[in-house]
Amino acid sequence: MSPHRPGPRPGARRTPLHDDRRRTFPQLAPARGTDGKFAATWWGNAWVEALEDTALDPARLARGRAYATTGHVDAITVTPGRVTAYVHGSRPRPYRTEIRLRVLGDDDWERFLDAAAARPDHIAALLDKDVPHALAAAVDLLPGPGDLIPDCSCPDHGYPCKHAAALCYQAARLLDEDPFVLFLMRGRGEQEILAALSHRNAAHEAAEAGAAPPPMPTVPAGEAVTAVPAAALPPPLPAPDRPGRPPLYPEDPDAPDPLALEMLATEAAARAHTLLTTGEDPVAALTPWQDAVRLAAAHPGSGLTASTRALYRDLAAALDRSPGDLARAVAAWRQGGPAGLAVLEEPWDPPAGPFDRARPALIAADLPHFRPWRNRLSSRSLQLRYGRDGLWYGYESDPDREDWWPRGTPDADPVGALTDLLES
Template sequence: MTLRRTGPAGPNRADPPGRESRRRPDDRRRTFPALAPRAGQEDFAASWWGNAWVDALEDTALDPNRLARGRAYAGRGHVDAITVTPGRVVAYVHGTRPRPYRAEIRLRTLGEDDWERLLDAAAARPDHIAALLDKDVPHALAAAADLLPAPGDLIPDCTCPDDGFPCKHAAALCYQTARILDEDPFVLFLMRGRGEQEILAELTRRNAARSAAERGAARHESTPAGRHTGAPALATVRARDALTPRMRPPLPPPLPVPRQPGRPPVYPQAAGAPDPLALDLLAGEAAARAHATLHTGRDPVGGLSLWQDAVRIAAAHPGSGLTASTRALYTALARAGGRSPTDLARAVAAWRQGGLAGLAALEEEWDPPAGPFDRARPALAAADFPHFRPWRNRLSTPSVQLRLGRDGLWYGYESDPGRDDWWPRGVPDEDPVGALTTLLSR
């Protein structure tokens, strides 16, 4: 929501002499464009002070039904531009008639004593000033001078014939005003009598006066001989000196990258402890990835999916039929990927055949463009190999199959005749005849 202020303003009659010259001409009059409609029935206010504004009206409303209709009007965007001046919030609200009604919310402005107490409380705490600049209102600051309206403080009025307290048009204005307060709590200060620039200028003046008084007290406490009767003054650095550009020493050269990744420690088997094989696997993987990242500046496995990484890890270890621990590893990795141990074993064979591209050749069926695939069958026939049946990126006989990968290599597969149970075999080759020759010579 974009907030802007427009419109002229004259001096407020409650201003003390000379105050008009210390604030901008439009600082006590702000106009906000009509807010867009909002979907749903969630709270109109997100901040605690915005909700306090709504509560102040709802707690004194005489008819909940009028409040509900006003809330619906506000949600549908029936409230035009809202103008805020000290003690007053005004907007035109569209109702059932063609001509909109002029709705108004009035509230009491703070007196001079209230403002002195509020500004003193803000200037005494740097965190309060920082919160205000960050469009936040500390609870303690709001309580210093009754900044927030209490039940009965808000007086609604409207040009419609309804004499409800409030009518639905004034209620709609109140709900939309809460949205403005969320975005800029300085509007709440304006309602109470002073604009944002005036408040910030006064806080700056008080902060400077307080800092000067503290410096004077520190000088007064020190003796000519350099001994202090009170707490010693803190060492300071001028802001100009702190921000002056200067040359900084160069960083030390990075440590050399080791030739090989480190070996993890040996983890003992203990009751209730994690599986030593799993710990060894995780530590070794972390060391290998860190070593590769230091060498190349790129994580070698960062872009892999869960299944691809599970296949990679299994392919780096002995086959599933060697030991009980490796069989357990295959079972755990297959379960994590939502596959069976047989699926994992087949995928491991594809990974060992051609890495990530080999796994893609196993799992991906695609339609290759005209070119190498069309020339493969005549080349195989010229080499006296049996007739191959084409289907998508695959050339098959009852027991032998060649798959063209997206990397341009041919991958060999074998199956028992009539079973359609293909397993990766051989070494991939750019030439289908070379890939088939390697496959049949095994």
């Protein structure tokens, strides 16, 4: 039977499954510092200063820096309180070199972890491989003069020898890349530190969640039900006389068509003005086709330029109509609005009365002979259409082509409508 082995002491730290307290870094590529400094971060330079401030021979430091920048330092192993590597010198066999420094005690680590957990920006900085000055100062994290103790198997008894100096310079580069290497030198591995910070955060959140909420403010019941009159609203500003014009939209290959933007802006301004002045939406009851015709008719010069012809084409295609259909409908809309469009598209049978009296009136005025069909009176090139609104609408076509286009101004008198058509 195997002898009994006592369990770990209460409070003793368990060894993690992987060795978080030993890290080996492959040989660093030769590199030089910038701006005369070997390290790039403030903590890396503080490490270098701790070495250089206690060096007894500047010449050995210079040779050590040269060794560091020319690849003489092999892989570096970092454990708590120790940095070790083989450094090549002038002899074929490299020297075993190490730098020792004091590890932090448990009380120091508690202060460090408390300081880090107290400020979320400190934790964020650590995760971003940064070391805030205030956090480093909480426990004297960085070495000072005399804290770095070099040791080397070479016969040189300088303090430090050039091999130890080279290792120290290369260690500064490791600190630049990952400040958790410094924490490992001081006694704790990265995963161990992050786990401790996570535990502190969880405990802090649990304490906050369990805290009693602050009491709700109260007021006497009489005050709560007392009505407080609201201040009167200022009177609305008067409506403008007419809607404003939209700005000019520059042409850009990656932007929407400026003509379409201008039409939409003009339309929005006109509708808003009508709603403001009348309280009614002038287009709410329109069909999609009527609205498309209205939009095209509202734009001056529609269909006369390349851009507006493209607009006609797109609007017509969206409603399964031809550009010619849209152009004719626009002319009817400009002639009489929705009623004019209905006259264009909807033949109907008017009751006896004004329509029957129209032909004798035209003959009496010595105007051309017209033949009737439903609500229309037609000659070879002229036509009058009687609308449901009681107005006569003039149309014109090439002789015998039956290609009727709205012309002139609607009139309740057929003679007046035809006279305007002949004069236009």
